[in-house]
Amino acid sequence: MKQSSSSFLRVGLIGCGNISNAYFQGLRPFAKWARITACADLDAGKARAKAEEHQISAVRSPDDLLASPEIDIVLNLTIPQSHVAVNLMALRAGKHVYCEKPFSLTTREGVKVLAEAAKRKLRVGCAPDTVLGGGIQTCRQLLGKGLIGRPVAAMANMLCHGYENWHPSPAFYYDKGGGPLFDMGPYYLTALISALGPIKTVSASAVTAFKERVISSDPLRGKKITVKTPTHLTGVVDFASGAVGTITMSFDVWAHHVPRLEIYGTQGSLSCPDPNTFDGPVGLWTTADREWKDIPLTHSPETERGFGLAEMAYGILKKKPHRATGELGLHVVEVMEAFHESANKGRRISLKTTCCQPAPLKHGLPPGRIE
Numbered sequence: 329m330k331q332s333s334s335s336f337l338r339v340g341l342i343g344c345g346n347i348s349n350a351y352f353q354g355l356r357p358f359a360k361w362a363r364i365t366a367c368a369d370l371d372a373g374k375a376r377a378k379a380e381e382h383q384i385s386a387v388r389s390p391d392d393l394l395a396s397p398e399i400d401i402v403l404n405l406t407i408p409q410s411h412v413a414v415n416l417m418a419l420r421a422g423k424h425v426y427c428e429k430p431f432s433l434t435t436r437e438g439v440k441v442l443a444e445a446a447k448r449k450l451r452v453g454c455a456p457d458t459v460l461g462g463g464i465q466t467c468r469q470l471l472g473k474g475l476i477g478r479p480v481a482a483m484a485n486m487l488c489h490g491y492e493n494w495h496p497s498p499a500f501y502y503d504k505g506g507g508p509l510f511d512m513g514p515y516y517l518t519a520l521i522s523a524l525g526p527i528k529t530v531s532a533s534a535v536t537a538f539k540e541r542v543i544s545s546d547p548l549r550g551k552k553i554t555v556k557t558p559t560h561l562t563g564v565v566d567f568a569s570g571a572v573g574t575i576t577m578s579f580d581v582w583a584h585h586v587p588r589l590e591i592y593g594t595q596g597s598l599s600c601p602d603p604n605t606f607d608g609p610v611g612l613w614t615t616a617d618r619e620w621k622d623i624p625l626t627h628s629p630e631t632e633r634g635f636g637l638a639e640m641a642y643g644i645l646k647k648k649p650h651r652a653t654g655e656l657g658l659h660v661v662e663v664m665e666a667f668h669e670s671a672n673k674g675r676r677i678s679l680k681t682t683c684c685q686p687a688p689l690k691h692g693l694p695p696g697r698i699e
Contacts, residue, residue, distance in 0.1 A: 353633075358641075453653060455636060460635050502559070516577070516603050524569055528679055
């Protein structure tokens with residue numbers, strides 16, 4: 329591909345939904361490395377409105393954006409069912425790709441994206457990049473210092489009663505490729521893999537408590553949704569490091585008292601923040617202190633969505649590896665797919681993919697800085 333002659337890489341955003349605003353805002357501190365210069369959507373009016381709101385040039389269609397020589401990276405914010413198709417089109421057009429989660433809906437399809445990128449020597453990145461925020465990065469620092477000893481176990485829980493009481497169009501979350509696992513699982517699994525390394529085996533059980541849901545939010549109030557995916561999954565993951573993790577993802581729980589994310593070691597315990605956020609409280613209990621202590625964040629709490637994309641652009645320009653990789657995104661997809669397979673077949677599933685554990689960010693990086 330012909331790369332930008334300027335010092336930064338030009339980003340073309342495809343998919344102008346609500347999440348796009350978070351990327352426009354989150355990328356601004358990193359304009360030295362990456363800037364959204366154009367956007368596109370199947371709804372041309374939506375693209376024009378978003379372009380006007382953020383004062384950039386609009387593109388009439390996703391095809392026009394993909395063909396433009398003025399774009400270096402495609403930011404893929406389309407619906408999950410379109411992630412693979414758009415990623416492949418972008419790569420074949422000679423663009424690097426950064427994709428919202430999940431990377432794909434199946435491992436087989438995700439492998440095609442990485443193969444295409446390798447053939448064309450292009451970069452692929454994937455959300456979530458919340459693990460690069462101050463909260464999880466503080467946990468990485470504590471783990472790196474050995475303050476809880478050798479990690480032996482972890483627990484991750486995302487429990488709620490679904491989205492039909494507040495989301496304007498919640499049907500997707502109950503369709504195939506949706507559910508609590510594919511919607512929220514990437515945040516929790518990416519955080520666990522970032523902290524403990526890749527996963528080698530998975531076993532799980534799943535249920536669907538309600539075969540039908542009724543929307544109680546506007547504008548579709550009263551409409552019924554047929555549930556086509558498991559809505560409560562509990563599984564055990566075995567990490568290559570030897571640690572084990574227990575994970576529960578549910579749209580069937582009204583209330584609970586379980587932690588969102590904790591890691592347990594031979595000399596203590598670590599309470600991690602919500603992995604769907606970039607900051608949040610961190611708690612540490614050690615055999616030396618014998619009490620929970622609040623730990624100040626070691627990294628900026630001001631990081632927002634887009635940091636992973638900015639760091640990928642920095643890596644392209646500086647010829648360095650980036651952290652929010654497609655390989656990591658694909659490994660998360662296989663873990664989630666294995667959850668469903670294990671629940672269906674009633675047996676443990678060995679994974680075929682793996683990934684590098686992302687290196688922790690340097691301590692004390694100020695806002696807007698990558699290195």
